[in-house]
Amino acid sequence: MPKSTSCSRSARLPLLLGVLLLAPAAWAARPINNTPCPPVMQISQTPLATPPGWSLMADPRRDANHHLQAVTFFSGDPQDMAALSPDIEKRTPKGYSSTWRFQQHGGQQQDYWIGCSYTDTNLIAVRKLADNISQCDMTQYLSDRKRPGGSVDIVCY
Structure with a gap:
């Protein structure tokens, strides 16, 4: 049983190294x-000049x-x-x-x-x-x- 564990660990090592080597490239591509x-x-909004007889109000239909x-x-x-x-x-x-x-x-x-x-x-x-x-x-x-x-x-x- 221990032999298969060391075999699977050694098989994962190249994959782990590949991920670590690619990580800086992935970080560089991030926004x-x-x-x-x-x-x-x-x-x-503040009115600067309102013509005589006019008044301004907020339009409740507008965001x-x-x-x-x-x-x-x-x-x-x-x-x-x-x-x-x-x-x-x-x-x-x-x-x-x-x-x-x-x-x-x-x-x-x-x-x-x-x-x-x-x-x-x-x-x-x-x-x-x-x-x-x-x-x-x-x-x-x-x-x-x-x-x-x-x-x-x-x-x-």
């Missing part, structure tokens, strides 16, 4: 940041939360509005998929930023991407009206 945009933002609608990637400070076009765009039966690839220039890492757009607001949430991110993939699902406007998934590597 660095899955959905880097907050899915919902709460934003207070007060602002849901992630789209993303934009910027090269450098987003205030400069240097938006990047996707490197790859595809239409799928469920929506659209886009891929942005970020490259170094002259041996130095360029600053890349993400801008997250939300429903029913003109505000964009912006944040610098980590220097080790080289690609972001976005899927924008179709809304019920067969137009973009459904949910958005983003994964960055």
Whole structure:
């Protein structure tokens, strides 16, 4: 009986070594940041000027939360509005998929930023991407009206 145990242990050793050698490659392929945009933002709206005779009220039929609608990637400070076009765009039966690839220039890492757009607001949430991110993939699902406007998934590597 002990002989078969040592035989099965020696048979498992190459398998264990193979798993340990492949583990770093599997870890490298994992997303660095899955959905880097907050899915919902709460934003207070304040009127700047209301014409005489008019008043404003919250519409109870509308969702007060602002849901992630789209993303934009910027090269450098987003205030400069240097938006990047996707490197790859595809239409799928469920929506659209886009891929942005970020490259170094002259041996130095360029600053890349993400801008997250939300429903029913003109505000964009912006944040610098980590220097080790080289690609972001976005899927924008179709809304019920067969137009973009459904949910958005983003994964960055």
